[in-house]
């Protein structure tokens with residue numbers, strides 16, 4: 001089976017069965033490994049991507065249903081052209097092992113799209129599905145506030 | 155991190171090695187310089203295993219593996235400090251398995267003396283021990299030793315390269331090297347040369363005198379450096395082991411006997427093989443692997459294989475295991491590493507206070523599941539990519555499982571999505587190699603499901619402790635602690651290196667026997683339980699067990715003495731270890747401890763000296779309608795020389811979150827010889843909204859100048875007792891077993 005996905009603004013063809021989750025279509029089918037596997041059961045958020053601007057757990061979305069505009073961490077910004085969220089993440093030196101951070105950043109992107117100036121409670125509500133085994137939560141919180149400020153200032 | 159691919163033709167590996175031996179390790183035979191393991195680029199002369207120079211900048215080869223602890227940045231900063239390069243010019247790579255990258259710090263931490271009583275510089279016993287890992291080829295990352303082992307080694311590498319570059323420039327200019335200076339990646343004299351211009355010549359120079367910078371002139375050491383791996387980790391461009399992508403690669407997973415070590419009596423692959431996309435089902439003796447065209451299909455198919463498992467050689471469930479651990483109290487103590495005063499006589503005076511504590515097995519549950527990629531080449535050689543904490547051991551294990559020479563194994567160590575001690579065993583690398591052998595000349599990536607990662611882990615031991623103590627006139631006079639547990643280190647070392655070192659098992663009692671409490675009568679015993687479940691090193695090892703026992707019990711003594719628990723500790727420590735007393739005062743002030751307790755809140759204090767770094771913590775909890783919340787945490791630590799305060803702060807915070815996660819709700823249990831908890835759904839770490847706010851202070855009073863304590867682990871041990879003590883303060887209920895959610899209702 002072959003499916004055409006719209007990933008980071010490009011049409012990409014994946015030759016995998018339709019029940020394969022989007023996570024694995026990205027990672028194994030398209031070699032886009034920025035999106036991570038952590039649990040496979042929607043319990044960790046490492047696999048978070050945006051579909052039509054909304055954060056989803058890509059381990060739970062069958063390829064056949066991944067019809068919308070998909071944005072992955074690779075599409076948010078690149079090392080030479082960081083998105084404001086990534087800049088804030090670097091400024092606060094958030095990552096330790098870094099494995100959860102693609103998912104954290106994508107979840108935060110969806111949060112800021114909905115609530116441009118989130119309170120701590122908003123951050124708790126939006127980010128509680130994203131685990132970080134290294135315990136970087138305090139810096140993630142600070143970086144989200146920072147990004148909100150940066151984005152407001154334009 | 156940089157990739158080996160970017161080390162191009164015009165790269166030169168510049169020196170320092172000849173000097174490293176002599177200056178760093180004196181006259182020991184083992185101090186001779188190990189062979190340089192780096193394959194030189196064509197046209198270059200390799201002399202030094204730590205520094206590569208090319209037109210793009212400086213690449214530092216980090217001898218320790220990056221698991222998130224920031225060690226690669228700190229090691230690179232040590233080189234850069236001496237080499238006079240701008241931070242923007244520096245990149246870092248993990249070196250190949252080689253004896254040159256042995257970890258001297260590792261054995262420095264294996265002595266049975268309490269660290270606070272040692273002077274690092276004077277202890278010749280330890281200096282000799284420090285040579286041992288080179289003999290044993292312990293290129294190991296663990297024991298919070300990375301920065302310690304690298305402190306002299308990496309600075310000498312940078313200084314050696316600097317002096318070689320100066321010598322090369324001096325030769326060209328016909329002047330003495332002393333007349334030249336270095337700055338921003340250049341040698342400056344009458345004429346200015348970039349390092350890249352000089353590298354080829356410098357690689358042939360052996361400078362005689364390699365002075366190290368005076369600490370007062372340090373620009374990088376002691377500063378918070380931007381981590382070299384940060385941008386990659388924030389853009390999804392960092393390549394973790396699980397991200398290795400190779401041409402024509404296949405995807406595999408394993409399903410191993412959940413009764414660990416048991417055989418597989420039979421398996422029927424038919425249903426799995428009928429799934430579209432499945433290439434092969436491979437029998438592995440004690441499990442199966444499925445190879446497919448994507449990982450998910452492999453994982454689904456693995457569940458369809460009809461397998462009959464044989465039994466393991468250990469007890470059937472947690473209850474039976476705890477009974478076996480308890481039975482160890484009736485055996486002779488394996489160790490009595492502390493026996494001050496006359497404990498028995500003092501306790502016989504009456505009014506003994508006694509308590510028993512119990513703690514469960516724990517899993518590592520790194521965020522990146524276990525994985526490895528292998529490619530068996532047509533000539534029988536194998537190339538393996540696997541995030542691991544012990545490359546030489548891993549390489550040799552792969553070689554012996556494929557029955558090929560170690561020289562036929564090329565092992566890469568990509569960065570790891572967490573380790574916490576859980577990537578020491580070579581199992582994933584070995585399995586990947588065996589699976590790839592079933593598909594010659596095809597790279598195969600093995601990814602564990604979370605369920606396999608958690609049920610095939612090597613666990614932190616469960617343990618029971620019995621403590622007795624006595625107080626008089628508001629002061630503690632005696633404490634006798636006894637810990638019974640299976641030995642993680644004997645279990646792991648027998649598995650890893652084939653023998654368990656003789657002598658007392660430090661890991662069973664560390665964090666209990668070695669604390670600077672000036673109790674007149676202080677004894678600590680270890681009883682090793684005869685239990686064979688798979689065990690390993692879990693962030694802070696035995697300290698995570700004994701700090702909970704000791705620090706909970708000290709709190710109980712304080713309450714019995716009607717004393718403030720913080721002042722009570724301070725009184726016991728003031729005369730034995732000043733820097734630790736200062737830490738207690740620091741968290742007292744940070745948390746405003748002496749102010750009146752707020753209604754609805756509870757606070758607890760705990761302390762532990764481990765891996766060369768004492769840490770004091772105060773934790774605050776709040777009773778809310780939704781349950782108990784962890785509100786704030788204050789941490790003060792003292793590693794001695796703080797090489798990178800930003801990284802230390804992050805490590806302390808992270809280590810406390812790790813410890814609190816286990817304390818609140820972490821338990822691995824066994825039923826029918828198999829681990830019950832298989833995913834984050836029932837082995838759940840703290841999350842954003844359940845993690846307290848943090849304030850961290852890093853002090854630098856501990857030890858003589860140059861003392862460098864570990865920072866990756868020492869934050870973990872005090873977390874559980876600080877929380878248990880806070881819960882007692884809040885509720886009046888004393889928790890004597892973990893996890894705490896068995897006893898208290900937390901807000902979730």
Ligand code: FES
Pocket residue numbers: 036037038039040041042043044045046047048057058059060
């Ligand atoms: S991998 Fe999708 S939520 Fe964990």
Ligand code: FES
Pocket residue numbers: 095096097098099100101131132133134135136222521571572
């Ligand atoms: S940074 Fe390691 S899991 Fe979040």
